[in-house]
Amino acid sequence: MWRVADDQAQIISALEGMTGPRTAETVGRAVASLIHDGTLRPGSRLPTVRQVAHVCGVSTGTIVAAWSTLRRDGFVETRRRGGTMVLGAGPSIRNESGAHGSVDWSARDLLSGSPDYAMQPDLSAALLAGLSSSHELNRPGREYITEPLLSAVQAHWPFQAQAWTAAGGGSEGLILATEAAASAGGVVAIEEPAMPGFLDTLSELNIQPVGLCRDSEGPLIRSLQEALELEPVALVLQPEGSYAMEGSLSTARAADLARVLMNSPTRPWIIEDDGVGPLAVRQAASLGPFLPDHTVRVRSYCKAYGIDIRTCVIGGSEQLVAAIIDKRTHGVAMNSRILQNTLAHLINSDEAKFAVAAARDKYRTRRERLINALARQGLRAQAGDNSLVLWVEVSDENSALISLARKGIVVGSGSKSFIGKHSRALLRVAIPQLPDEDELAEELATRIAEASCSRNREYLA
Known part of the structure; x- marks a missing residue:
């Protein structure tokens, strides 16, 4: 039988050996990899958030975000008195057509512009x-x-x-x-x-x-x-x-x-x-x-x-x-x-300045990644240098909003940001929680492109 201390030592050792930036995403991936390859078995207990934050040299908020992602994807669960435990290799995440590699878009705030909490400094x-x-x-x-x-x-x-x-x-x-x-x-x-x-x-x-x-x-x-x-x-x-x-x-x-x-x-x-x-x-x-x-x-x-x-x-x-x-x-x-x-x-604080600078760069990269992905879909998207939202031109705003909502993607109505009637139909997409992976940005752009051409027709039953 594996002992809890051994499980935690495996995780600590793997995280200490990480190269590159230590973010919620990279820490979560490292732990998910240990679960996938059987290093961590069902019932293994994860170290405390504070232990991992200390080892990785990041805020506790970063580790909380990493554990949240693992919970969302079915790798672990947090018990009231038993800490965070491994469930297994996690369910396959599928999109509507049954293909692997999609994401639960409803878990990302693409509407109100809530920040990526993992990018904020430890308070x-x-x-x-x-x-x-x-x-x-x-x-x-x-x-x-x-x-x-x-x-x-x-x-x-x-x-x-x-x-x-x-x-x-x-x-x-x-x-x-x-x-x-x-x-x-x-x-x-x-x-x-x-x-x-x-x-x-x-x-x-x-x-x-x-x-x-x-x-x-x-x-x-x-x-x-x-x-x-x-x-x-x-x-x-x-x-x-x-x-x-x-x-x-x-x-x-x-x-x-x-x-x-x-x-x-x-x-x-x-x-x-x-x-x-x-x-x-x-x-x-x-x-x-x-x-x-x-x-x-x-x-x-x-x-x-x-x-x-x-x-x-x-x-x-x-x-x-x-x-x-x-x-x-x-x-x-x-x-x-x-x-x-x-x-x-x-x-x-120099530490807070570093965290804010990293978030600023991350948000800019996420914004540009999606704008470029949308351009490849034939859609025009715009955002100011400091903007925390981007604007996508569509054929019909209401139809696009409904079509995306049916897929679990909730974005903003462009018309609500204008006082009079605006000349273009627009979607407002919040930037901070956009994906870092190119394939997920492409998937989101594809979904928006499909929605931009949709027509929502209502009939009496």
């Missing part, structure tokens, strides 16, 4: 640092932004902010800023394509959205001029282009937009939504240097560091930041000092 050290640097925990008073966090973000801000505050995740910060700028309702001009949930929220706030068209350098001047005729109370821009089909805001375009605004009889608030944060290839230009009294930037960190950080940073106009603070439960709410200082530690 353990950061949380301990956040706890130890919060010297006056639970004391009365409100620090809308702590000194460590302010020090960490100031040097990287694209303009000299007059005031600062921290809030929940990036979506909360964006909604707070928009609601503060348009407290009495009115018109808000929004750069398209936009986050669908944000557009849905505006209708609940009695805010009328107007679309701003863009090209590879940012919002079009003519589109801004047309929007200004409606006297908007605010502009919501995406300088980094987290939802863009191409490019990011250029310095020249920022200057041109600012010139139009400075010559306008109305001066709307400018809210810059930086939804990608540290994952951006490069920081885009800003209207803040031109219009500091009217601009705030909302920077999100959740996609880079993890949703449980729950802290975004808002910096810019003193008047608008004060209104944002007041809008958040009448100024009573304040983000935890521990979370703020945890974020400060992550921003300054």
Whole structure:
């Protein structure tokens, strides 16, 4: 009989001898290989997540993701008191036609853009640092932004902010800023394509959205001029282009937009939504240097560091930041000092910077792999340099969505990211959890190509 210690030693030895990058995918494959060749038999117990993370020199989140993949593919199961045990060589994964090599696409988030959790840094050290640097925990008073966090973000801000505050995740910060700028309702001009949930929220706030068209350098001047005729109370821009089909805001375009605004009889608030944060290839230009009294930037960190950080940073106009603070439960709410200082530690951490850089490269490679695979299928797909989604042109959006859903592939509706009727039928595909394997990218592209030509006909029974 095999002893548990022997099983674990086999795994530790194999992982110690791994060459190349140690990711959730490569660690999972290494363990699956030991199961396939009989080195690990049914009933063998895997080492703890912490043991394997230590041996591989990666975060516990990476190993959790590897074990999750093994569970999904039927290699192991986790028992409440018995740890994670080997079941066997795993069932053959088949696609609808019965061929080997497919994947359970429903297990991948291709809709909302959730990050690849295995690519995020380990939060353990950061949380301990956040706890130890919060010297006056639970004391009365409100620090809308702590000194460590302010020090960490100031040097990287694209303009000299007059005031600062921290809030929940990036979506909360964006909604707070928009609601503060348009407290009495009115018109808000929004750069398209936009986050669908944000557009849905505006209708609940009695805010009328107007679309701003863009090209590879940012919002079009003519589109801004047309929007200004409606006297908007605010502009919501995406300088980094987290939802863009191409490019990011250029310095020249920022200057041109600012010139139009400075010559306008109305001066709307400018809210810059930086939804990608540290994952951006490069920081885009800003209207803040031109219009500091009217601009705030909302920077999100959740996609880079993890949703449980729950802290975004808002910096810019003193008047608008004060209104944002007041809008958040009448100024009573304040983000935890521990979370703020945890974020400060992550921003300054070399280990976290390395993890974010690896994720940035990985996401870019996944995006390009699928775009190229779609091109081989005769489909046009686009995504900006910093975008976390890509856009695929199809013949009929609804039919394509239904056809893909029947195969377990859930992607986004392009039309929901536009305020008016868009001229092209589009699918929105989230990038972070796209496959690394060429064959799986080709399979996904084939599925999308088949769906793009489908026609969904409904009849009464």
